[in-house]
Amino acid sequence: MDDKSKKQINNRYEQELNKGEFFWPDSIFKDVIVSLGIFVLVLLLATFVGVAPEPKADPSDSTYIPRPEWYFLFLFKFLALYGQIPLLGKIEWLATVLIPGIAIGILTLLPLIEKSPQRHYSKRALPLSIMAIMLVGIVLLTLTSEVPTVSEDGSTLLGLLQALAGLAIPGAGMIVLLLMSYVFKSSARLMAWTAGLVALSMILISGTVLAFAPERAAEDTEVATTIVDQIFAGQDLYSIHCVECHGDDGKVEVIEGVEGLEGEKITPINSRDVLYTVTDSAMVEVIAYGRPNAGMPPFGKAYGAELSKSEIDYIVVFMRYMWDDRFEVPQEALKPLFPPLAKGEVPSYDVHIQPIVKRYCVSCHRAGKENNNYLMTSYEEILTTGDNVDYNIIAGDEASYFLQVIQETPIMNPEKPDEELIGVMPPSRALKPNVVGALVRWIMNGMPRTAEQAAGLFVPPAPEATPTP
Amino acid sequence: MWKKVYEWMDERLGLNEIYTSLLDRPEPKGNWWNTLGSASLFLFLLQGLTGIFLTVYYTPSPDHAYDSIQYIMEGVAYGWLIRGIHHWGATLMVIVVFVHMLRVFVTASFKYPRELTWLIGIGLLLATLGMGFTGYLLPWNQRAYWATTVGTQIAGTVPFIGEFILKALRGGPDLSALTLQRFFSAHIWMLPAVLAGFIGVHLYLIIRHGESHWPKRED
Numbered sequence: 001m002d003d004k005s006k007k008q009i010n011n012r013y014e015q016e017l018n019k020g021e022f023f024w025p026d027s028i029f030k031d032v033i034v035s036l037g038i039f040v041l042v043l044l045l046a047t048f049v050g051v052a053p054e055p056k057a058d059p060s061d062s063t064y065i066p067r068p069e070w071y072f073l074f075l076f077k078f079l080a081l082y083g084q085i086p087l088l089g090k091i092e093w094l095a096t097v098l099i100p101g102i103a104i105g106i107l108t109l110l111p112l113i114e115k116s117p118q119r120h121y122s123k124r125a126l127p128l129s130i131m132a133i134m135l136v137g138i139v140l141l142t143l144t145s146e147v148p149t150v151s152e153d154g155s156t157l158l159g160l161l162q163a164l165a166g167l168a169i170p171g172a173g174m175i176v177l178l179l180m181s182y183v184f185k186s187s188a189r190l191m192a193w194t195a196g197l198v199a200l201s202m203i204l205i206s207g208t209v210l211a212f213a214p215e216r217a218a219e220d221t222e223v224a225t226t227i228v229d230q231i232f233a234g235q236d237l238y239s240i241h242c243v244e245c246h247g248d249d250g251k252v253e254v255i256e257g258v259e260g261l262e263g264e265k266i267t268p269i270n271s272r273d274v275l276y277t278v279t280d281s282a283m284v285e286v287i288a289y290g291r292p293n294a295g296m297p298p299f300g301k302a303y304g305a306e307l308s309k310s311e312i313d314y315i316v317v318f319m320r321y322m323w324d325d326r327f328e329v330p331q332e333a334l335k336p337l338f339p340p341l342a343k344g345e346v347p348s349y350d351v352h353i354q355p356i357v358k359r360y361c362v363s364c365h366r367a368g369k370e371n372n373n374y375l376m377t378s379y380e381e382i383l384t385t386g387d388n389v390d391y392n393i394i395a396g397d398e399a400s401y402f403l404q405v406i407q408e409t410p411i412m413n414p415e416k417p418d419e420e421l422i423g424v425m426p427p428s429r430a431l432k433p434n435v436v437g438a439l440v441r442w443i444m445n446g447m448p449r450t451a452e453q454a455a456g457l458f459v460p461p462a463p464e465a466t467p468t469p
Numbered sequence: 470m471w472k473k474v475y476e477w478m479d480e481r482l483g484l485n486e487i488y489t490s491l492l493d494r495p496e497p498k499g500n501w502w503n504t505l506g507s508a509s510l511f512l513f514l515l516q517g518l519t520g521i522f523l524t525v526y527y528t529p530s531p532d533h534a535y536d537s538i539q540y541i542m543e544g545v546a547y548g549w550l551i552r553g554i555h556h557w558g559a560t561l562m563v564i565v566v567f568v569h570m571l572r573v574f575v576t577a578s579f580k581y582p583r584e585l586t587w588l589i590g591i592g593l594l595l596a597t598l599g600m601g602f603t604g605y606l607l608p609w610n611q612r613a614y615w616a617t618t619v620g621t622q623i624a625g626t627v628p629f630i631g632e633f634i635l636k637a638l639r640g641g642p643d644l645s646a647l648t649l650q651r652f653f654s655a656h657i658w659m660l661p662a663v664l665a666g667f668i669g670v671h672l673y674l675i676i677r678h679g680e681s682h683w684p685k686r687e688d
Contacts, residue, residue, distance in 0.1 A: 021499055023491075023496050027499045028507075034501070035504075035507060042557050046557050050553055054611055066615030120685065120687075226543050
């Protein structure tokens with residue numbers, strides 16, 4: 001740049017300064033307002049949206065679909081789309097290194113590339129239209145990042161459309177704009193229209209992709225955050241996976257009634273010998289890997305079984321707080337699941353049924369799980385959802401499907417008598433008798449919701465009469 | 470009395486000079502888009518402050534990282550708020566810094582005499598993304614672990630030196646305690662030092678050249 005244009009620029013700036021304001025207090029006033037607004041926004045987000053709980057890192061869980069931070073999603077999507085290109089798509093580093101490298105390089109050296117002293121948008125059609133296309137592309141790639149490139153039926157149409165909107169059109173658009181600027185010397189207006197058209201077609205195609213994208217299944221993000229929740233979660237997992245050999249209370253010394261391990265001598269896992277000498281991390285390893293020589297199978301995902309790292313942690317937390325006398329159990333964790341029922345007392349949803357359902361049913365009976373569309377996360381859902389809703393819960397009817405399956409009687413398909421329509425629930429183990437009892441009483445007495453409604457149904461037992469079922 | 474104290478301080482600190490050179494500067498007529506730079510600075514300070522609080526309880530080891538954050542969320546008074554601010558502040562900082570860059574691009578404020586300000590600014594943008602990348606691993610949850618696995622894999626595709634970059638980032642062939650330790654170190658020492666230094670130069674250049682004016686038809 002020659003001294004003349006430098007002087008011109010400096011004079012122009014002087015003019016603007018003379019018409020301008022002062023940093024203190026004029027400019028800083030605006031700065032403070034914007035920063036304050038952002039601070040309030042952060043506070044609101046932190047308070048009302050919060051940070052979603054996530055299970056602990058589990059290097060062995062290869063089923064987890066990795067996803068980067070949201071601001072790198074567009075790059076991730078770009079790589080996925082690029083990978084679809086035949087031949088060229090196989091040379092990964094072109095997309096991972098070369099193209100982002102060129103983009104960052106151009107951005108960094110921008111003052112050296114765009115040398116003209118002109119600043120008004122009407123004189124900067126090329127850089128502005130290329131940046132506009134980049135920006136639209138980045139936003140659209142981010143928005144469509146969750147859409148698969150291959151649909152479930154194997155059709156690649158969605159992938160093709162995405163590649164069109166995310167790679168082909170913007171790429172071609174930029175080349176056309178470069179040609180318009182350097183070869184055809186087109187007017188700024190024409191270039192703006194071209195860029196607008198390119199952006200519009202990208203938006204329309206991506207909109208179509210989003211409209212026809214398959215809905216994503218709700219993710220499993222059940223994470224126990226408090227110690228009490230972890231103890232409960234650990235207790236549930238313990239009762240599914242461990243009770244058979246180690247017993248309810250971990251006291252078992254000789255295994256009984258387990259095929260292949262009958263009479264096997266084991267160390268009681270609730271003893272001080274175990275709890276005082278085995279650290280948490282060693283315990284986690286024992287549960288994950290098992291003790292093959294002593295007959296204990298692996299339970300961790302790392303060794304082909306089903307428990308995740310977080311789940312194993314919950315079991316250890318449960319064992320520590322329940323059996324290790326150096327730990328103090330939180331009072332809440334000792335509470336029974338629901339207050340015991342007196343003779344003739346009718347349980348209510350709010351007090352009795354909800355905790356039962358939460359502990360034993362909701363893990364499968366919620367959106368996004370295979371459950372014959374029977375959801376159980378609220379009172380209404382329990383009574384009104386499911387493929388078999390007409391037969392499922394009938395007030396006062398012992399043949400209600402619900403009551404049969406929780407009492408170990410599967411419902412057979414009326415059309416194919418040897419096929420189960422609904423298996424026993426919960427599938428892995430029977431409910432405790434007091435839990436079954438509460439559910440039976442609840443349905444036989446018309447499913448009251450609140451404690452007051454249930455109290456209205458209370459029938460004081462006559463001394464000789466048989467108690468209500 | 471206060472006047473005397475002020476005069477005593479001014480004699481030694483040069484408060485009046487600071488006032489005239491830093492605050493009492495003439496500026497072109499302001500525009501709301503021009504506040505994004507100071508908003509970025511504000512978010513940087515907010516992230517620094519909340520980050521410092523978080524290090525009081527956070528432990529950068531695979532065995533304890535997850536539990537220590539669990540404890541911050543459940544056991545520490547207002548820990549959830551501090552972490553929430555840090556979490557959302559990071560997201561907003563990336564947005565604000567990016568939009569700030571867009572604004573400078575659109576108004577062509579990177580041109581003479583502010584080329585170096587832009588160059589440093591790109592450094593700040595990249596360092597901010599680096600902060601996001603390294604900070605994401607620290608909670609040591611599934612999302613973090615696998616995002617970093619993939620992220621470092623991508624860095625490993627660089628021809629010839631990819632293998633070296635991958636190992637340098639991870640501290641070995643796989644994600645391990647070493648990876649967490651060096652991401653933590655990068656997140657709380659190296660990158661903030663780079664950011665702070667760059668911000669200093671960036672601010673000096675802004676004060677030296679003044680804020681650019683909004684381009685008019687004759688510019």
